[in-house]
Amino acid sequence: MILKLAGVRKSYSVGAQLVSALAGVDFALAQGEFVTVIGSNGAGKTTLLNVIAGDTRPDRGKVYLLGRDVTGCPTHRRACWIGRVFQDPRQGAAPHLTVAENLALASRKGRRGLGFPLTRRRRAALREALAGLGMGLEERLSEQVACLSGGERQALAVLMATLARPRLLLLDEHTAALDPANAERVLAITEDLVRAGGLATLMVTHRMDQALVLGDRLVMLHQGRILLDLPSAEKRALAVEDLVRLFRQEGCAEDELLLSSADNAPPRAPLTPGAAAVPRSPKGP
Amino acid sequence: MSIVMAAVEQGLIYGLMALGVYISFRILSFPDLSVDGTFPLGAAVGATLIVAGWNPYAALGVAFAAGAVGGAFTGVLATKFRIQGLLAGVLTMIMLYSLNLRIMGRPNLPLLGRPSVFRLAAQWGGIPMAWANFAVAASLALGAILLLHLLFRTEIGLALRATGDNPGMVRAYGTSPEGMVILGLALANGLVALSGALAAQHGGFADVGLGVGTIVAGLASVIVGEILLRPRSILWALGAVLAGSCLYRGAILVALRYGSAVGFTASDLRLLTALVVLGALVAPAWRLRQEGAG
Ligand SMILES: Nc1ncnc2c1ncn2[C@@H]1O[C@H](COP(=O)(O)OP(=O)(O)OP(=O)(O)O)[C@@H](O)[C@H]1O
Ligand SMILES: [Mg+2]
Numbered sequence: 001m002i003l004k005l006a007g008v009r010k011s012y013s014v015g016a017q018l019v020s021a022l023a024g025v026d027f028a029l030a031q032g033e034f035v036t037v038i039g040s041n042g043a044g045k046t047t048l049l050n051v052i053a054g055d056t057r058p059d060r061g062k063v064y065l066l067g068r069d070v071t072g073c074p075t076h077r078r079a080c081w082i083g084r085v086f087q088d089p090r091q092g093a094a095p096h097l098t099v100a101e102n103l104a105l106a107s108r109k110g111r112r113g114l115g116f117p118l119t120r121r122r123r124a125a126l127r128e129a130l131a132g133l134g135m136g137l138e139e140r141l142s143e144q145v146a147c148l149s150g151g152e153r154q155a156l157a158v159l160m161a162t163l164a165r166p167r168l169l170l171l172d173e174h175t176a177a178l179d180p181a182n183a184e185r186v187l188a189i190t191e192d193l194v195r196a197g198g199l200a201t202l203m204v205t206h207r208m209d210q211a212l213v214l215g216d217r218l219v220m221l222h223q224g225r226i227l228l229d230l231p232s233a234e235k236r237a238l239a240v241e242d243l244v245r246l247f248r249q250e251g252c253a254e255d256e257l258l259l260s261s262a263d264n265a266p267p268r269a270p271l272t273p274g275a276a277a278v279p280r281s282p283k284g285p
Numbered sequence: 286m287s288i289v290m291a292a293v294e295q296g297l298i299y300g301l302m303a304l305g306v307y308i309s310f311r312i313l314s315f316p317d318l319s320v321d322g323t324f325p326l327g328a329a330v331g332a333t334l335i336v337a338g339w340n341p342y343a344a345l346g347v348a349f350a351a352g353a354v355g356g357a358f359t360g361v362l363a364t365k366f367r368i369q370g371l372l373a374g375v376l377t378m379i380m381l382y383s384l385n386l387r388i389m390g391r392p393n394l395p396l397l398g399r400p401s402v403f404r405l406a407a408q409w410g411g412i413p414m415a416w417a418n419f420a421v422a423a424s425l426a427l428g429a430i431l432l433l434h435l436l437f438r439t440e441i442g443l444a445l446r447a448t449g450d451n452p453g454m455v456r457a458y459g460t461s462p463e464g465m466v467i468l469g470l471a472l473a474n475g476l477v478a479l480s481g482a483l484a485a486q487h488g489g490f491a492d493v494g495l496g497v498g499t500i501v502a503g504l505a506s507v508i509v510g511e512i513l514l515r516p517r518s519i520l521w522a523l524g525a526v527l528a529g530s531c532l533y534r535g536a537i538l539v540a541l542r543y544g545s546a547v548g549f550t551a552s553d554l555r556l557l558t559a560l561v562v563l564g565a566l567v568a569p570a571w572r573l574r575q576e577g578a579g
Binding site for chain 1: 436438439440441443444446447450451453454455456457458459460461
């Protein structure tokens with residue numbers, strides 16, 4: 001097992017109220033598994049990833065990475081096993097460092113020494129890796145990341161997250177801030193890199209069609225609980241409408257986001273740019 | 286001695302301090318006020334050791350180390366104890382004021398007639414003091430920017446630079462940004478203390494009041510350098526800090542020498558410096574608002 005969560009709970013006190021972000025989550029992820037995670041706003045998806053990465057400490061329950069109990073282990077100590085891409089393209093890289101410098105930081109995790117990471121040989125290797133993205137970034141090694149577009153930054157962030165060969169990749173709606181064409185490209189890059197590295201992956205998405213087409217297992221979160229955990233075979237037999245029906249059964253049919261996806265998305269839509277774009281409801285504060 | 290020569294000499298000596306301010310403010314994005322305490326700390330430690338018969342170069346080394354400890358202390362307050370950066374710096378600064386008095390045993394320690402790195406250089410090279418002053422200040426300042434330039438290209442250096450830019454990313458890639466803040470502040474305040482020790486040897490005395498306004502003078506140097514040279518690379522940015530420091534010292538010397546004609550005295554210096562910094566800080570925001578309105 002790459003990852004195991006046992007009885008993970010996390011609440012936040014908002015004013016006088018106690019909001020339960022994770023209400024007892026048990027979950028396991030095997031080597032090389034690609035799981036898509038869906039759920040309405042506030043379902044606890046980001047909190048789940050934060051708990052796994054170490055940014056949030058659960059109130060109760062345990063987190064195991066590669067069989068080790070890492071519940072109390074700070075983010076930077078478990079970073080060697082984890083690659084992560086955030087929703088906001090600004091979060092993935094240091095804007096005033098060059099593309100090459102960001103990649104150099106990403107390619108070796110943990111203890112930093114006084115060696116020069118950007119040797120000529122290393123730059124050549126990075127250039128090659130960038131060329132693999134097919135976005136022309138290999139010509140922009142010495143440019144500051146601040147000069148890149150959102151899509152370019154997100155593609156770079158995916159490459160950075162997978163560069164040091166982590167065991168687990170965490171993606172939190174990492175294409176949500178991009179236009180459909182860029183989202184498509186970054187998604188294709190993600191799939192390539194995940195397949196090439198045989199990475200266990202947890203991908204949060206708001207798009208039902210993405211969740212169905214990508215990955216080999218589907219998890220639905222609702223109010224801090226895992227409502228559905230569909231293995232590959234059942235997932236393949238599912239269409240977007242089936243997913244929406246399942247949502248309705250579970251009593252979360254009022255989620256306008258999910259309803260609108262039934263109207264917009266053709267069943268089993270192939271992932272073409274824009275074809276199955278689900279309008280995202282504006283996020284709460 | 287010409288005013289230009291004096292400005293460059295002082296600019297290079299105080300430039301080491303400005304480099305420290307550049308590291309905390311620009312590289313780490315940490316508003317570190319402990320420099321007002323670590324500058325006289327360096328002077329106090331360095332001067333006390335020289336009076337005790339130490340080699341002046343060794344005294345500089347110990348002064349750097351003392352400053353580094355002071356900076357690391359601020360870093361620990363800010364990261365481990367989560368005290369606001371500004372407050373952490375002020376606390377260190379206040380503590381150092383008392384500590385500096387303890388170190389020197391009195392508020393002012395004269396070094397006249399004592400050995401200094403400048404005198405050693407003059408004796409060793411058989412050159413006049415004026416040349417020796419310049420040569421020592423230049424080699425230390427240029428040596429510092431060269432070493433910093435190299436440091437900022439190493440793995441640790443990249444992590445330091447990324448920490449001020451995006452601490453979350455540093456953390457996600459396996460390095461504790463808290464550790465980097467502590468390390469960076471140690472380095473910055475080490476440089477500031479080194480500058481203080483050097484200024485004491487240059488001026489011939491150490492004084493507890495030496496540090497007042499250090500931060501504003503440092504910021505003024507950094508900002509003047511940035512505005513005039515608009516540096517694009519780290520090496521240029523470091524050079525711009527030194528250039529800014531020289532210009533700032535030159536402006537002060539001019540104001541002191543010719544300012545009396547318009548009623549300007551030495552006691553107005555800090556007001557003037559603070560106004561310059563204020564102007565430089567406000568101007569970009571003001572221009573932005575003008576453009577937004579237009
Ligand atoms: N730092 C915090 N302080 C207070 N409440 C929080 C905090 N983080 C999350 N919450 C609450 O916990 C719940 C789950 O939040 P989370 O961010 O995990 O949802 P999500 O599934 O990622 O939603 P979205 O789809 O909008 O990103 C929400 O009710 C949220 O308000
Ligand atoms: Mg979220």
